[in-house]
Amino acid sequence: MYSPSLEFLKSPIENVVNLLGGVPQDHEKALKHGFYNALAILLLMIALSAGWAVFIVLEPFFKPLLWALLCGSVLYPIKHSLATSMNSWLSSLPTNSTPLLLGIIIVPIQILDNTSERIGNVTLKYIKYIVGFVLCLCICHIMYQYTPHICICIIWKLGMIGSNAISWFMSLFDTYRILAIILGYIILLISFWTPDTAHYFTLAAVFLWMAISLFLASLASSFQVTIFFVLQCLFGCGFGYEVLLVYKKMSASNISRKIVQFQEESLLSEEKLKDVNEKNENEQGLDKENLSKPKDSENVEIRPKDLVSGAVGSINNPSEKEYSNIETISQKDVRKRLLPLDETASSSGIERSTPSFSETSFQKQMIAAALHKHKARIEVGSSNVNSNHRERPESTKYLYGLTWACVLLSMWTYFWLLHATYILLLIYIIKHTGQYFHIWQMIEEQIKKLWTVIHTWYSSRHEALFPVHITGFFKLATQMNGVMMEILKDSVNMACCTIVILGVICAIISTIVFLTVQVYSEGIHMLQVGSSILNSTYMRNTKLMDGWQSQLDSIVNDAYSYGRQGISSGVHHWLKDVDPEKASQLEEQVLQLWDRIYQAWMTSNNAAIGPKVTTSAIYASFDSLVEDVQKTPELLNMAGIMAFLQDNVGTLLTVFDSLWIILKGNITLFMDSFLAIIMIVFGSGTAVINFFLNLIVFFTALFYLLASSNEMYKPVDLITKYSPNSGKRFAVALEDAIASVFHASIKRAIIYGLWTWLIHNLFQVKLVYIPSVLAAMLGAIPVMPVYLPSAPAVLELYFQDCTFYAVLLSIIQVVSASTIDSTIYKEIKGGGHPYLTALSIAGGMFWLGPEGVIMGPLLLCALFVAVNMSTYILQDNESEQELQEQMKHLSELSRLTQLRKCVS
Structure with a gap:
């Protein structure tokens, strides 16, 4: 039968080795390792080169990316808590059968309710301090405002009498007398002190130290009474501290009594466990077959290795119980954990009897000591890395205290801010009063009954009230509500990131605007104060001759008088061809305008004492003058105006030349400033563009970092x-x-x-x-x-x-x-x-x-x-x-104990 070749499954390194040929068999493995190392180094160099290339590409944006990474670690807890709250809120809407639109509408009501609940709880928690503070303020206000003068005089006289009495007592206790009193008291204490008379000596010691304090206070010449009261305050603090120590001792004795009682109860329970163990041993001796086949639920054996791993895992996990409570493990569980898995012993039929109570207690103590030592090392190491998050830092207490102090000061300064808390406290009182008297429960039951009646009436008439298209619209709205809920649940993370970033931006902008307005107003005040200080300093330290201020006042008055005469003559010359009555009227209005301008200028820097000319009065005089000129066209005598201009053309040219020089200098200054601003903007345009570009990169990277962070x-x-x-x-x-x-x-x-x-x-x-x-x-x-x-x-x-x-x-x-x-x-x-x-x-x-x-x-x-x-x-x-070595030693000790019991 044909079998396919498997040469294509060989690695490329083996193919290279085969191509080289002639490589000894012993060197083939070393050659493969060399090829692998070279390939790893090559890949590492490629990765480093790629990383360096990426760094060069992203170098212009490295700083905003780094700051986004750092700021994201600070803003992530805020975003995570906000996302958790929004997810819980969205999850609660289907549970309460609340539509999304209705849930959004009632969010402000829920916020108001939660705010009133928190303020009410805080007020209820510190109600004693608040009531005491308010009563102290009221009493101090009443005493300050409504205490009769005679009572104050009486209190002052009583204080003077008490001061004189203390001074008289101080004069009685000089050095010789106080030494004699102390020596006599010591002699009496040595001669006549018995347990029956100890109470009298204790009372006498109080008067003795009172005399000593009077003597010590008399050594301060000018502050005798003050030093005496300070010493009495110190003695009172010592008395209070002694009472506190006695109270702590009494509390400790009660706790120790409870501990002894608990130990007695635990000893009784341990004796009962010992009896149960002896009974189990008797049963095991009667039925050995059951011992050879133990049930899984009773004889589960755990290796010491498992015990060590479990202990280490539980210690590393802060959410589990600590091993300091290992004394609470039951006797059966201790037996299961201490019995080793010995296959030889189980195959030979050696009995595994339960260890006695004393041995088990010793083993438990050894385990607890080992675990406690291991736990202490872990806690020391982890405390260097992560500190305890449950304990509030001291600076946070400072911050909270300062915030409350600033809030109270603001409420004291702007008392109307306190009215907002009245509404929230009223809501809290109404809510909890209704809960206490079950008013809301009664209202809820009545609403349910009414809803049942309405639903019964509606069920038979729903088609008459809501036709098919309205019913379909409601169903469609329900489907859309579910779809919107799913969309919102999927986009909660993005929405929270956007809210956090926009909130930070809005908070920064609002703070900058508010501080800018406040700093602007205080800057103007600072400039005014600085100018007044400089003026007063110059006036006090000037080197002008004596009487220069009166001469300056006379010069100003002469200028006013000569100006008034010049205006009168000029008006007469201008209106020589006009009706004398109208000319005198116009002259009177012009002179009135001149007088008001002079009075307003002279009283501008003085306090408002007597009548003062305002700017509105000057405008009114000028407007009335313009109206009279417009109503009387003959006042515009062009011949007189031309004659006036011809007579004063030299003066006008001189004035125009001076104005042109001033205007020319201002225009030059304005153009230079404008060109400088243009040069700065266009010359530093790249810096501005880079700033805005880095800002965009920063916020974009921050958004994606927060959006991609879940748990x-x-x-x-x-x-x-x-x-x-x-x-x-x-x-x-x-x-x-x-x-x-x-x-x-x-x-x-x-x-x-x-x-x-x-x-x-x-x-x-x-x-x-x-x-x-x-x-x-x-x-x-x-x-x-x-x-x-x-x-x-x-x-x-x-x-x-x-x-x-x-x-x-x-x-x-x-x-x-x-x-x-x-x-x-x-x-x-x-x-x-x-x-x-x-x-x-x-x-x-x-x-x-x-x-x-x-x-x-x-x-x-x-x-x-x-x-x-x-x-x-x-x-x-x-x-x-x-820990593993100690647990191994304990397992060997347990095995020897069991063998000893089996042999005996």
């Missing part, structure tokens, strides 16, 4: 897929490091911005938003100390003769900056010491500019993560080997 961030998923052993652990650690660096920068910016805004508002300075914006920018990009933006506020308080507040503001800013920096830098995962993190930020800025604020600590974190991961992997392998 895990896409880069983490890829690293996990191509390195299944430890790639996931490394990728997750690196992602946490990136997120922690971004969170640190964002937290610094937000915390410093809010803190500066809060402090400046509390000290009631004029400049608030400019220092806050600068502090936020310096928090994100620390090129300078963060407390420098508070310098204008310190100067403002100093110039207002508030030196104490100025010093206090500067101290608060410096101390808070050092505290917040150390706290935030400490929370960067894998960054090492906070000092190294700060140095990495500074070095990154020197290397890459503002981008180095992120890249510097990120590279440091990547280095630490790689080192910690390698150390952790080595420790993990060593601990697993040691």
Whole structure:
């Protein structure tokens, strides 16, 4: 029979070896390995060359792609939580039989309900503190506003009497007297102390220390009463701390009593288990056939290797129970796990009796100790890679506290904001009141009854109410609703990515617009304050002669008077051929306009004391003058105008020449500025185009990264897929490091911005938003100390003769900056010491500019993560080997115990 040849199944390397020929049989395998290595190196070089070529192609877009990768790791948790919420909402619509359109309509109602529920729960949780705070405010307000003056005087007098009494008592306890009292008390304590009189000595010790505190306070000459009250406060704190310690001891004694009771109950249960074991041994001795064929459900044997693998797997998995609870394993389960699989013993018919209770307890303790040691090593390694996510960072507490403080200050400043919470609390109260009294349940039952009646009435008349085409339309709408639901479920990921990116863009634009408006208004105020300071400084330090201000005032008054006379003569000369009555009327209006202009100019920088000429009054005078001129055409005497121009042609030419010089200089300046702007725009056009192109690449890459990430961030998923052993652990650690660096920068910016805004508002300075914006920018990009933006506020308080507040503001800013920096830098995962993190930020800025604020600590974190991961992997392998050896030793010990029992 013909058999086909299988030579075509040979590898190309074997064909090459056959073509070479003459190769010894011993060298053929080495030659194949050489060919394989050469081929692998060739493929590696091709892959590296292709990677380098791809890098060269994508080099112009490398920076936006890298930033998209980093920002995506921060925005992915937001997108994932939003997608989860939307999927759960879409899944709840068919469950509740709610159409899609109706579900979209009631979304704002659900948001309002959830908001009111959260605010109500928070209010109910802290109701004691809120009520206490409000009562304290009300009492302080009432005491401040409505306390009679006589009561304040009485309280002041009582305080003075108490101060004088304390001072008198201090004068009684001088050095000799207090030494005599202490020495006498010690003698009495030595001579007469017994357990029966101990109570009296305890009371006497209170008065003794009161006398000692009076003596110590008397040593401070000017602050005797203050020091005495401080000492009493310290004694009160000590008393409270002692009470707290006693309470803790009592609680600990109760817990220890419960533990002893639990141990007694466990010992009783163990004795019962021992009796059950003895009974099982007796039954096994009576029926050996059943022992030779054990049931699977009772005698399942597990190898120590399986026990080790199961223990390691359960420890590595944080969702399973810890092995510290191994004491709760039943006696049968312990027997199953400790019995080894010995085929020789089972084939020879050796009985496997159950070990005694003491031996089993010892073995369990050994297993627990080994597993606990292995678990401790794993926890130490994993703590270097991933910190505990359940514990809230300290900087987050700072952020929440600052946010609430700013919200409360805003509500105190703009009290109308508090009315919005009243509506939400009213909704919460109505909702829970109805639930408590079962009102909503009663309404629901009545609606169900009404719906049953309506449905019964409708079932026999539905064709009369809804014809066929309306019924078909409803069915079509139901089908369309299902189709739209499926489309929305498929596009939830894309929609969430779009919402997150648009939300970030809108938040940035809104913040920039709001801060720009606030900074603009404060910038104008700062320019006005600066100009007034410069003017006042110049006026105080000028080298002009004495009395120059009065001379300047007289010059201005003379100019006003001469100008008024010139206007009057000019009008007379102009209107010499006009009716004298109309000419005098026009002259009066022109002079009135001149007077109002002068008064408005002189009172523009003064406070509003007495009557003040406004701009509207000047416009009214000018309009009335123009109307009178228009109503009287004979006022336009062209001959008089021409004569006036001929007489003053030289003056007019001089004025026009001066105006032309000014206009020419302004036009030149405008043209130079316009040409400079054009040169900048067209000369730097490539930079502008590159900026917008990089922006498009950044947002596009960010969108696709978020859209392609489902349960895990896409880069983490890829690293996990191509390195299944430890790639996931490394990728997750690196992602946490990136997120922690971004969170640190964002937290610094937000915390410093809010803190500066809060402090400046509390000290009631004029400049608030400019220092806050600068502090936020310096928090994100620390090129300078963060407390420098508070310098204008310190100067403002100093110039207002508030030196104490100025010093206090500067101290608060410096101390808070050092505290917040150390706290935030400490929370960067894998960054090492906070000092190294700060140095990495500074070095990154020197290397890459503002981008180095992120890249510097990120590279440091990547280095630490790689080192910690390698150390952790080595420790993990060593601990697993040691655990296997210990479990092997325990299995041998268990086998020897069983053989001993069988022999005996």
